Amino acid sequence: MKNFVIAIDGPAGSGKSTVAKIVAKKLNFLYVDTGAMYRALTLKAMKEKITFQDEKRLIEMAKNTKIDLIYENENYKVYLDGKDVSDEIRTEQVSKNTSYIASILKIREILWEMQRKYREKYHLVMEGRDIGSKVFPDAQLKIYLDASTEERAKRRYLQLKEMGIEQDFEEIKKGIEQRDEKDKNREIAPLVRGNDYFYIDTTNLTIDQVVEKIISLFKEKIH
Numbered sequence: 001m002k003n004f005v006i007a008i009d010g011p012a013g014s015g016k017s018t019v020a021k022i023v024a025k026k027l028n029f030l031y032v033d034t035g036a037m038y039r040a041l042t043l044k045a046m047k048e049k050i051t052f053q054d055e056k057r058l059i060e061m062a063k064n065t066k067i068d069l070i071y072e073n074e075n076y077k078v079y080l081d082g083k084d085v086s087d088e089i090r091t092e093q094v095s096k097n098t099s100y101i102a103s104i105l106k107i108r109e110i111l112w113e114m115q116r117k118y119r120e121k122y123h124l125v126m127e128g129r130d131i132g133s134k135v136f137p138d139a140q141l142k143i144y145l146d147a148s149t150e151e152r153a154k155r156r157y158l159q160l161k162e163m164g165i166e167q168d169f170e171e172i173k174k175g176i177e178q179r180d181e182k183d184k185n186r187e188i189a190p191l192v193r194g195n196d197y198f199y200i201d202t203t204n205l206t207i208d209q210v211v212e213k214i215i216s217l218f219k220e221k222i223h
């Protein structure tokens, strides 16, 4: 029997991270944030001053990178080649540049492989854009979370503020719209909602309501 995968896909700010972490905790599953992996590679490319057009170097870089997602003192930490970059990967600049990294097939394949490895040992709650479509097409439960653009921008704004990062609301909203456009329209592994997904619009739902919905879907699946 393959380990159980709850795939949570959806656009930025739809509540994936918040909800996925709580669901994972409640079920004692491993939580994996795949966006953090794309962000970490983007940060590394920026630090090494590799231009985003230089696919060859970017792929080489990705092959020689170690990314660890670690649950530490109640916090999810992202380590890039052994260094904690949990906060650094959340800046608007990294968010913007991630679309370059995310559109390179070879890089996605490297990350897919890392992502699939987690299932060998753990039941997973994995979030991203292509978890149910590409990483685990055979995931036992696929959830698509969505919310209005305004609401998603508001959430991102508050999330950044909590981290001590102050950013203009309109800028964030514009950034989200541009990212949606890129995520949904890119050629390689675009964000799509297949028929096998449960669609949840979280705009007017509380976090608890979304969590409860997913847990009840999970219970239905295992009975």
Ligand code: DC
Pocket: 012, 034, 035, 036, 038, 039, 095, 098, 099, 102, 127, 128, 129, 130, 131, 179, 183
């Ligand atoms: O979920 P996030 O905002 O941290 O994701 C950052 C970027 O990475 C986003 O522009 C889409 C991309 N991404 C992706 O292409 N595939 C994934 N599985 C996760 C994220």
